[in-house]
Amino acid sequence: MLFDLSIVPHALGGVSRYLLSVAGALSEVADSFGIEFIPLDVPAAHPGVPGPEMDCLVLGTPFYLKIPLFRRIPIRKRWEEISRAHRLGAYAGGKSIFHHSGVQTEYPAGSLSIITVYDLSALENPQWYTKETVIFAEREARLIEGGSSVMAISEWTRQQVIDYFGLPPERVFCAGGAADSIFFPGPPSSAIMEDLGLEPGGYFLHVGNFVPRKNIPFLLDVYGISREKGIEIPLVLVGEGGWGDVAIGEGPGVRVLRNLSDRTIVELYRGARALLCPSRFEGLGLPVLEAFACGTPVISSNTTALSDTVGENGIQLDPFDHQAWVSEITALEEPARVNELRRMSSSAVRKDWLDVGRGICGFYRKISGS
Secondary structure: OOEEEEOOOOOOOOHHHHHHHHHHHHHHHHHOOOOOOOEEOEEEOOOOOOOOOOOEOOOOOOOOHHHHOOOOOEEEEEEEHHHHHHHHHHHHOOOOOOEEEOOOOOOOOOEEEEEEEOOOOHHOOOHHHHHHHHHHHHHHHHHHOOEEEEOOHHHHHHHHHHHHHHHOOEEEEEEEOOOOOOOOOOOOHHHHHHEEEEEEEEEEEEOOOOHHHHHHHHHHHHHHHHHHHHOOEEEEEEOOOOOOOOOOOOOOEEEEEEEOOOHHHHHHHOOOEEEOOOOOOOOHHHHHHHHHHHHHOOEEOOOHHHHHHHHHEEEEEEEOOOOHHHHHHHHOOOHHHHHHHHHHHHHOOOOOHHHHHHHHHHHHHHHOOO
C-alpha cells in the first residue's frame, strides 16, 4: 500500500506530527499484517520545499518541468498532476491501497482509496481557512462521495463524517491518536528554562497554529482580564502560521515562540502551570494528549473532539465564556488547585502509536477483503 506524505511539507503543527507518527508506526507493524507499507512523496506537490523527514518512495518530477520557459505550458495545463495517477500505477501493481494524507496526489486506477479526515471545519467554516485549503477540502469531499473510505482521527470526527456524507459506518474508521514517546513526566530542563527566560511552573502555555479556530483572540482577552485581577505569570504561545483575523503579537505578559525543536516543546509542557486550549473546533486535540503524557494540567474548551479527548482528565469550559475562563485561570494561583489538575492529567490513559498503527492495518485488511 502507498501512504502519501506529500502534504507534510505544507502542514503545520499537529497535522504534520500526526502523519509522521502514524507513518512511523505503520512502518513497524505493517509487515506483521502481511502489508507492504510504502511511504510516498511527490516533490512536484510541494515545489521548492523539502519533503518529509522520512525515507519515501519519490515520484520523480517529469523532465518537461525542468525546461526553462517551456515549463510554463505544462504548468498551465497541469500535465504533471494529470499524469500522477498513471505514473503511480507502475508502483501500485494493479490492486493496492492508496492512503491519502491530504489530496495533493491522484491515485492509481484499480486502487482502493482511503482519505485521512482530521475534521470537516474547512467545509463547515471556510472563512477560517485559506482559499487553497478550502479547495483541497472540497476535493477530499468529492473523493469520499465517489467511494473512498475514511480514516478519521477521532471518534467525534468519525461520527461527523458519517452524518455529513451519509456513509455506512463500516466505511469510516476511527484511528485515534497518541503522544510520541518523547513526551513523559519529569522536571523541565533548567538550561532550556533559563535560555527562554521562564520559571518552572511560572507560565501558562498554548500550543497550536495561529489560526481562527484556535480562538486565540479570546485567550488573549481572558489572559488580559486575569492580569488585571492579579495574575503576573506570562502566557507563552507556541505555534506557526497565521491568517484570517488572528492578530498575534507580544503584549504585556505574552510571549510568542516559533520554530521550536521537539525537545524544547517537551520541556515547555513539563514546566507549564497549565495548558490553555480554548479552541472552537478540534478534530482530536494532539497538544492535549501531549500535555497529559507530561502530567501537565489542562484547561480546554468543551467543544467538538476536545470533549472526548479531555474527558475527566482536565477542566472543560465554554470557549465563549470569559468569566469561566478567568475564574479558572486565577484559581491556579493556589498550589492546591494546580496539584489537583496535575493529578487529573496524570490519570489519563496513555495510548501508543503502535496501537494506532495496528488498528489502521486491521482496517486496511477489512476494506480490502484480505
